[in-house]
Amino acid sequence: MSLLVVGSVAFDSIETPFGKVDRTLGGAATYFALAASHFTTVRLVGIVGEDFTEEDQAVFRGRKIDLTGLERVSGKSFFWAGRYSQNMNERTTLATELNVFASFRPKLPKAYRDSEHVFLGNIDPALQRLVLRQIRRKPKSVGLDTMNYWISGTPAELRETLKHVQILTINDDETRQLTGEHNLFRAARHVFKMGPQTLIIKRGENGAIMVHRGFVFAVPAFPLEEVRDPTGAGDTFAGGLMGYLASKGRITEQTLRSAMVYGSVVASFTVEQFGVERLATVTRPEIVARAKQFARLTTFRL
Amino acid sequence: MSLLVVGSVAFDSIETPFGKVDRTLGGAATYFALAASHFTTVRLVGIVGEDFTEEDQAVFRGRKIDLTGLERVSGKSFFWAGRYSQNMNERTTLATELNVFASFRPKLPKAYRDSEHVFLGNIDPALQRLVLRQIRRKPKSVGLDTMNYWISGTPAELRETLKHVQILTINDDETRQLTGEHNLFRAARHVFKMGPQTLIIKRGENGAIMVHRGFVFAVPAFPLEEVRDPTGAGDTFAGGLMGYLASKGRITEQTLRSAMVYGSVVASFTVEQFGVERLATVTRPEIVARAKQFARLTTFRL
Numbered sequence: 001m002s003l004l005v006v007g008s009v010a011f012d013s014i015e016t017p018f019g020k021v022d023r024t025l026g027g028a029a030t031y032f033a034l035a036a037s038h039f040t041t042v043r044l045v046g047i048v049g050e051d052f053t054e055e056d057q058a059v060f061r062g063r064k065i066d067l068t069g070l071e072r073v074s075g076k077s078f079f080w081a082g083r084y085s086q087n088m089n090e091r092t093t094l095a096t097e098l099n100v101f102a103s104f105r106p107k108l109p110k111a112y113r114d115s116e117h118v119f120l121g122n123i124d125p126a127l128q129r130l131v132l133r134q135i136r137r138k139p140k141s142v143g144l145d146t147m148n149y150w151i152s153g154t155p156a157e158l159r160e161t162l163k164h165v166q167i168l169t170i171n172d173d174e175t176r177q178l179t180g181e182h183n184l185f186r187a188a189r190h191v192f193k194m195g196p197q198t199l200i201i202k203r204g205e206n207g208a209i210m211v212h213r214g215f216v217f218a219v220p221a222f223p224l225e226e227v228r229d230p231t232g233a234g235d236t237f238a239g240g241l242m243g244y245l246a247s248k249g250r251i252t253e254q255t256l257r258s259a260m261v262y263g264s265v266v267a268s269f270t271v272e273q274f275g276v277e278r279l280a281t282v283t284r285p286e287i288v289a290r291a292k293q294f295a296r297l298t299t300f301r302l
Numbered sequence: 303m304s305l306l307v308v309g310s311v312a313f314d315s316i317e318t319p320f321g322k323v324d325r326t327l328g329g330a331a332t333y334f335a336l337a338a339s340h341f342t343t344v345r346l347v348g349i350v351g352e353d354f355t356e357e358d359q360a361v362f363r364g365r366k367i368d369l370t371g372l373e374r375v376s377g378k379s380f381f382w383a384g385r386y387s388q389n390m391n392e393r394t395t396l397a398t399e400l401n402v403f404a405s406f407r408p409k410l411p412k413a414y415r416d417s418e419h420v421f422l423g424n425i426d427p428a429l430q431r432l433v434l435r436q437i438r439r440k441p442k443s444v445g446l447d448t449m450n451y452w453i454s455g456t457p458a459e460l461r462e463t464l465k466h467v468q469i470l471t472i473n474d475d476e477t478r479q480l481t482g483e484h485n486l487f488r489a490a491r492h493v494f495k496m497g498p499q500t501l502i503i504k505r506g507e508n509g510a511i512m513v514h515r516g517f518v519f520a521v522p523a524f525p526l527e528e529v530r531d532p533t534g535a536g537d538t539f540a541g542g543l544m545g546y547l548a549s550k551g552r553i554t555e556q557t558l559r560s561a562m563v564y565g566s567v568v569a570s571f572t573v574e575q576f577g578v579e580r581l582a583t584v585t586r587p588e589i590v591a592r593a594k595q596f597a598r599l600t601t602f603r604l
Contacts, residue, residue: 087484182389185527206508209525218599220520223511225487257602291604297520298600300559302593 001140002114003246005032005239006045006106006131007121009052009070010078013095014274017086018228024275025056027078028121028145031232034279035239035266036119037063038287039247042239043112045069045131049077049100059280068109075100088230089205108134117246119143119238120165125150125157132164141251143167143242144196145234151177159194166251168196169238175201184211198256200241202234210260215253219260222268222294229274233267236279240266265290303442304416305548307334307541308347308408308433309423311354311372312380315397316576319388320530326577327358329380330423330447333534336581337541337568338421339365340589341549344541345414347371347433351379351402361582370411377402390532391507410436419548421445421540422467427452427459434466443553445469445544446498447536453479461496468553470498471540477503486513500558502543504536512562517555521562524570524596531576535569538581542568567592 007029013022033042041064048056048070060067081095106127113136120128122145132142144165150158151174158178162168168191176182179190184201188211191199199211205227207220241263248255268290269282309331315324335344343366350372362369383397408429415438422430424447434444446467452460453476460480464470470493478484481492486503490513493501501513507529509522543565550557570592571584 183527183529184525203508206505207520207522209522211525216525216599217602218509218522218525220509220511220522223486223513223518223520225485227485254603258604261602261604295602295604297518300519300563300597301556302560302563302597 001040001116001246001249002043003036003040003117003119003242004043004045004108004112004115004131004135005029005036005119005121006128007032007123007235008078008101009044009046009048010080010101011051012079012231012275013081014229014231015083016088016229016274017084018226019274021274023079025059026080026232026275028235030276031235031270031279032119032121032239032242033060033065034063034276035236035270036243036246037065038266038284039240039243039262040064041066042243043069043115045106045108045112047071047073047100047104049073049075052077059276069107069112071107073100077101082231084230088227106131116140116249117242119145119242120161121145121235122147122150125154125161129157129161129164140249141166141242141245143169143238145169145238146174148174148177163195165196167198167200167242169200169202169234169241171202171204171234175199184209200260202237204230204233208237208260208264210256212253212256217257217260219264220297222264222290222297224268224272227271230271231275232279233271236270237263237267240264261291261294262287265294303342303418303548303551304345305338305342305419305421305544306345306347306410306414306417306433306437307331307338307421307423308430309334309425309537310380310403311346311348311350312382312403313353314381314533314577315383316531316533317385318390318531318576319386320528321576323576325381327361328382328534328577330537332578333537333572333581334421334423334541334544335362335367336365336578337538337572338545338548339367340568340586341542341545341564342366343368344545345371345417347408347410347414349373349375349402349406351375351377354379361578371409371414373409375402379403384533386532390529393532408433418442418551419544421447421544422463423447423537424449424452427456427463431459431463431466442551443468443544443547445471445540447471447540448476450476450479465497467498469500469502471502471504471536471543473504473506473536477501486511502562504539506532506535510539510562510566512558514555514558519559519562521566522599524566524592524599526570526574529573532573533577534581535573538572539565539569542566563593563596564589567596
């Protein structure tokens with residue numbers, strides 16, 4: 001079923017101990033859409049400048065990704081530059097140039113307005129709500145990502161938006177900042193009161209954990225021989241997760257658990273190469289094969 | 303089957319955001335033995351001073367723990383004091399007084415010399431080997447824990463001891479220091495060349511991962527409403543793991559996977575209260591019940 005994503009389409013300059021790339025295609029919505037398109041049709045809402053060329057767009061072609069909602073305006077696209085530490089646990093932002101993203105006002109093409117599943121990428125919570133207002137009927141699921149900047153900068157707006165969200169995907173720091181709680185369960189109860197019934201905490205190389213009113217579920221990160229660039233791992237995870245849920249059409253305990261696994265599996269491909277390089281070449285059979293390996297990674301008998 | 307453990311029996315003064323305790327019974331061998339005794343008979347080898355009283359010994363009574371090998375000498379027992387940070391991810395050592403532990407030369411009672419499973423707690427690698435030399439026949443399994451102090455201070459001794467070890471249980475930092483590798487699989491291949499065929503990396507609140515020549519297996523930490531004191535979690539984990547393996551008598555892929563789960567389960571009780579307080583009261587039915595919850599925590603269908 002239809003999955004709409006709103007978020008950044010950007011150019012990234014990335015440096016890790018394994019090398020560096022300049023102005024490679026990135027942005028949360030890019031990673032999300034590529035990941036989710038392995039499971040369902042994705043409708044992308046975003047904005048780019050004149051520097052976004054036919055060549056940049058090529059990566060989306062031949063996939064179930066609808067770019068009608070990708071607005072093109074004069075000016076330059078969102079640009080981010082960052083450097084990762086030796087063990088890649090920390091990263092330093094070297095540059096953030098919002099450019100055309102600064103004046104982004106998401107407008108949904110008519111054909112997007114019946115979207116049944118929606119993912120609100122990390123943008124101004126007021127704009128996230130603006131997207132929801134353009135959807136005709138209440139979606140079956142709304143996922144949301146955010147960051148410290150909005151949690152501390154526009155808390156009231158964020159609270160208002162969270163009322164319409166079922167699935168919140170954030171990291172440990174953001175969870176603490178949003179709820180004031182270190183403990184997973186106490187933090188989740190705070191989040192449940194705000195709206196979402198599912199809290200997913202992304203922990204990078206330490207996997208992810210989901211707390212739902214009725215259950216808790218944990219997945220490790222898929223261990224790899226080589227992690228070259230962690231950029232986009234969280235957005236890829238969210239894309240695999242929401243893409244799988246949208247393909248199943250129903251949010252149940254079982255689909256939520258499986259979605260966590262597929263999110264982790266797709267994210268494990270992203271980090272194998274710089275930018276979207278690996279995510280752009282991974283095939284459905286490769287995803288299925290790694291999901292089976294993932295099951296072996298976590299299976300035991302008591 | 304018989305499981306021998308050598309390591310510290312100590313007094314700990316611990317401060318966490320949840321409170322503090324003074325001179326409570328601790329030490330790696332204490333946590334290990336209490337945990338393992340839920341699965342098999344444990345033979346403890348250690349040393350204490352005159353400050354170790356009948357009252358301190360009471361916690362071992364009524365359990366399958368043989369204290370014949372706990373040497374009592376004049377002087378004071380090993381003492382450690384530490385303070386945990388607000389989120390308990392870091393701890394500061396405030397005092398380490400080796401006392402009688404400084405002159406510890408492990409001597410195995412005759413009845414211990416047929417031990418089939420052995421765990422060499424974190425002590426001088428030369429002393430770890432001294433224990434192995436007193437075992438009559440090659441044990442079915444030898445597990446080993448160590449720390450940065452020995453990895454950098456007595457690397458040749460440690461290498462020699464590791465030749466006789468099958469299961470190495472260390473943390474991320476120790477793995478990097480021992481092998482010079484950040485990556486799990488490359489680190490494991492280094493370790494395999496040193497002797498152990500199973501590398502278990504303990505990651506605290508992020509669970510544990512096992513790399514064996516033939517497979518890799520990951521477990522999360524069991525999520526808790528309240529973690530009051532992380533002291534002894536790693537030693538409890540090792541005790542549950544080795545205790546389960548000794549009870550099964552065979553080291554197979556399946557017993558190793560289950561052992562990781564039981565190690566995590568028992569460790570989750572330890573951290574609920576200060577020192578060995580919770581570990582000393584946990585019952586077999588509670589362990590079994592939490593193991594089932596653990597299965598629900600990690601189960602999914604593709």
